[in-house]
Amino acid sequence: MRSSHPAGRLPDPPSPIANDGDEVHFCRTCAFAGACIAVGYGKPELESLHCLVEHVGPYRNGDHVFRTGDPFRAIFAVRAGTVKTCLVDKDGREQVLGFYLPGEVIGLNAIYPEHFPCDAVALENTQFCRFSFPAMSALAARMPAVQQHLFRLLSKELGTASLLAGDHSADERMAAFLCDLGSRYAARGFSGTRFTLSMSRGDIANYLRLAAETVSRVLTRFRSQHLIAIEGRELELLDVKGLEKIGQNLLPD
Amino acid sequence: MRSSHPAGRLPDPPSPIANDGDEVHFCRTCAFAGACIAVGYGKPELESLHCLVEHVGPYRNGDHVFRTGDPFRAIFAVRAGTVKTCLVDKDGREQVLGFYLPGEVIGLNAIYPEHFPCDAVALENTQFCRFSFPAMSALAARMPAVQQHLFRLLSKELGTASLLAGDHSADERMAAFLCDLGSRYAARGFSGTRFTLSMSRGDIANYLRLAAETVSRVLTRFRSQHLIAIEGRELELLDVKGLEKIGQNLLPD
């Protein structure tokens, strides 16, 4: 019943090194699009950029991309699939920090500690562009556009981190979460109102600091209020305005 | 009864522009120490750095350093005093995002949106080093050490943001908060076990997503357990190990 990923074509024979060809296609919706396009084609910097990008994957559901404590050498842009990042505390309890969709970047929080401070786990078949960070920094020093791009990526993530702070009701959190996912899918060229939840109810609950049962109940209630249609992990947002109103205090703007 | 700030010497006649002299003194414990020292004295870059730093303040208790929506032009390092950053939602309810001590930096989350996404409010007499961000970026492009320093600052803040995520009990949050404050004071050269809380119970509660009454009750309980001594805002951590144990799931490492 698990439908195909929204990205459509997933497979792509695992090509370990980026080759120019049709990669442009992928890159248009990536968080690094700004940087990659800024470099421009035909310039010598193109080569610098492509030398530091490496395609890795596919990873399967449950595979670790990196683990807490791994030495930090690179950041990863999701090419296809979904990832969660999470901490595991001393009691072995997991703490989901975020979900990352195609085009989004993980690993930025490892720059300072120089080791990954969290695990990254694929939630479905997932592939990445791997950017060597030393090479990236060096390039940023020569190209202000790349430097600025990195600053903005980091700053942006700072903003989203403060989103789930705050004491809010289960309904508010859930509504905001669904709207956020939708707008992020939309920003990457997918449907913003119809998509598959690639994470379990348990992961959602953990991320939103709720119990899995509560997530289930809220989704059921939202459905009975005709805010959403949901069947398993297939989701449609029927009343985005309504959801936004419920979650307004957590949503940007 | 409000005692003097831990920093000791607060006043310093307000000098609007940085002049080299004894500034070195201040700068040793600042978050930019790495960058400033990396520049080194006697080199031409020193001038670049000092041209982009401006001393601002003093601000008094309740003064705004910047407001939500203000155009982003600079980041601020706290020279003396304390600041809170906070959102105000549509219902006018405040949401404290963080507290910043001497040597720490505010404004990094404004790089991406290019406007400040939150308010910054002084909690006591407070002064800043103001770093023009365009000038800072330009310098970073010429000086890898400065660039790296900025990356690290941003990445570090990402890590602390995920600290207060997570569903934890009031005791855990409070213990972790006190330990965190202590270690941050210690990192800047102040006592890590004896300091003044520059923020109200209400602000602490808001930051920790608790009610002010709960903060009061937990502090009272901690005192009765001889974990802390507290009188008004004067605080002493009597049993840091004990507090760390309570808050271990929120604390780094």
Added chain:
DNA sequence: CGGACCCTTGATCGTACTCAATTAACGTGG
């Protein structure tokens, strides 16, 4: 002296957690 604000303490209440049972989907091995 009056008012505003902060902190503390007590009593009640409500949301979301916990425990528990049921159903469904899926994979494995007999």
Added chain:
DNA sequence: CCACGTTAATTGAGTACGATCAAGGGTCCG
């Protein structure tokens, strides 16, 4: 192909933690 175990999701019942409401004291400041 079916029996079985596993995992995920849903739903119900009872509970606990922290919020809310309320009252009182302390300090600062006009």
